[in-house]
Amino acid sequence: MIDCQQAFALLQEILDKEASQIDEKQVRAHLEKCGHCFEKFRLEESIQAFLNEKIKATAQSDFKSDKLESLRLNLMDQLDEIDSECSKQSKSLFGNSLKIFLSAAALVLLAGVWYVSAGFFTHQEYYIPLEQAHWKASDDISLYTENIDKANYLGEIERDLHYSLNNSFADYTFVGGKKEQIMGADFEHIVFSNNTDYISIFISDGDTIEIPEELQSTMIKNGNIELFDHNCRGCRLVFHKLGSLLIITASTNRDIDLTKFIPGQLTI
Amino acid sequence: MAEHNAEALKKRKEFEAQALPHMDALYRTALRMTKNEKDAEDLVQEAFVKAYRFWDKFDSGSNCRAWLFKIMTNIFINDYRSKSRSPMAINMDDIDDNFLYGQLAVGSKESNPEKDFFNKIFDDDVKKAIETLPDDFRLVVILSFLEGFSYQEIADITDLQLGTVKSRLHRGRKLLQKELFEYAVRNGYVKDNV
Numbered sequence: 001m002i003d004c005q006q007a008f009a010l011l012q013e014i015l016d017k018e019a020s021q022i023d024e025k026q027v028r029a030h031l032e033k034c035g036h037c038f039e040k041f042r043l044e045e046s047i048q049a050f051l052n053e054k055i056k057a058t059a060q061s062d063f064k065s066d067k068l069e070s071l072r073l074n075l076m077d078q079l080d081e082i083d084s085e086c087s088k089q090s091k092s093l094f095g096n097s098l099k100i101f102l103s104a105a106a107l108v109l110l111a112g113v114w115y116v117s118a119g120f121f122t123h124q125e126y127y128i129p130l131e132q133a134h135w136k137a138s139d140d141i142s143l144y145t146e147n148i149d150k151a152n153y154l155g156e157i158e159r160d161l162h163y164s165l166n167n168s169f170a171d172y173t174f175v176g177g178k179k180e181q182i183m184g185a186d187f188e189h190i191v192f193s194n195n196t197d198y199i200s201i202f203i204s205d206g207d208t209i210e211i212p213e214e215l216q217s218t219m220i221k222n223g224n225i226e227l228f229d230h231n232c233r234g235c236r237l238v239f240h241k242l243g244s245l246l247i248i249t250a251s252t253n254r255d256i257d258l259t260k261f262i263p264g265q266l267t268i
Numbered sequence: 269m270a271e272h273n274a275e276a277l278k279k280r281k282e283f284e285a286q287a288l289p290h291m292d293a294l295y296r297t298a299l300r301m302t303k304n305e306k307d308a309e310d311l312v313q314e315a316f317v318k319a320y321r322f323w324d325k326f327d328s329g330s331n332c333r334a335w336l337f338k339i340m341t342n343i344f345i346n347d348y349r350s351k352s353r354s355p356m357a358i359n360m361d362d363i364d365d366n367f368l369y370g371q372l373a374v375g376s377k378e379s380n381p382e383k384d385f386f387n388k389i390f391d392d393d394v395k396k397a398i399e400t401l402p403d404d405f406r407l408v409v410i411l412s413f414l415e416g417f418s419y420q421e422i423a424d425i426t427d428l429q430l431g432t433v434k435s436r437l438h439r440g441r442k443l444l445q446k447e448l449f450e451y452a453v454r455n456g457y458v459k460d461n462v
């Protein structure tokens with residue numbers, strides 16, 4: 001038998017039709033006995049049914065079928081274009097674009113995710129996985145703070161990458177981190193926070209991945225370190241090399257000057 | 269070359285048969301995601317073009333609709349959602365889990381106290397309430413309420429953890445209820461019990 005609190009904990013799953021049969025049965029049994037929960041569940045289910053119905057109705061009324069038809073025709077034109085592009089490209093692909101082709105193929109293999117990796121290697125597909133990793137941290141920091149012993153973690157980075165990371169920098173403090181595979185390269189993804197914003201620091205040994213060439217023109221110097229600034233669509237990314245390491249800092253808050261954010265140094 | 273053309277033709281046929289029927293669902297969701305027709309059209313176009321380029325990556329045994337939504341959602345998240353993101357900005361503490369229940373049930377002797385409330389909410393109010401939800405919440409709410417995707421499917425589509433999907437859906441639902449109730453109060457349809 002479950003009590004009111006346990007029943008309430010299952011409310012959301014019941015509303016979303018995600019509760020297991022056993023859970024659902026137990027909740028229904030409780031509702032038969034408990035007038036308070038019965039009324040609460042009845043009301044919530046009634047509101048949910050109302051919302052679902054209204055949301056579908058408004059989506060339907062907004063829908064213009066002539067718009068859809070013109071969208072479809074437009075798309076057909078674009079597909080025709082792609083089809084003719086493809087038949088032209090199939091010959092030239094192995095010429096001067098062999099390198100691009102190979103890196104794309106490697107990315108397809110390594111990324112293992114069918115939609116991120118393209119048949120064509122574009123700049124966008126280099127930056128987006130970094131942005132997404134950063135967003136993941138700011139959406140749910142517990143993924144990066146759980147299961148790590150902070151002191152130990154910093155020690156490991158120093159040992160493995162010969163990079164000594166400060167515990168804090170400016171008003172940002174080290175909060176957590178973990179290893180991540182991004183675009184087929186191994187990164188140490190370290191997160192700093194000032195309780196409002198997050199800064200991600202991605203460190204790779206630099207063997208697999210390089211600073212994109214197109215960023216050359218964005219070079220800024222901080223001391224003798226050369227940084228490459230990229231204001232991406234979803235966050236700001238700053239790249240620099242330290243010895244053989246590739247270090248990328250990221251933040252959604254564009255006001256943070258990441259070109260000044262150098263939170264560690266090489267130990268050799 | 270003839271072989272190549274036959275191959276291309278087959279791909280095109282397959283794509284038209286399997287992917288295109290989902291265009292209406294993608295468009296209706298795109299309208300709610302982007303909140304305007306022009307962006308919705310562009311988003312759907314981009315999603316289908318990308319899907320076509322990647323068609324050979326699509327596992328024909330899997331769910332084409334979810335795959336298309338994943339592509340579209342990815343483009344939306346990267347290119348369309350509000351550029352200034354502040355996921356921490358919404359204060360959720362002031363939303364009581366029992367908010368609407370408390371408002372509607374208190375002091376009511378009726379057996380269905382919500383009936384009156386429902387009668388006063390128009391389609392357009394619901395549309396506006398959805399549009400006021402922050403992007404991250406609106407996205408999972410639409411995928412669940414409008415498209416009927418499961419938690420797991422939403423997690424796959426959005427690349428979020430299952431727990432994050434659940435909590436956003438929970439918060440999205442509460443925000444939506446609160447918004448609608450406040451709308452009803454503002455317009456004098458319902459008395460505020462607080």
Ligand SMILES: [Zn+2]
Binds near residue numbers: 005035038
């Ligand atoms: Zn109870």
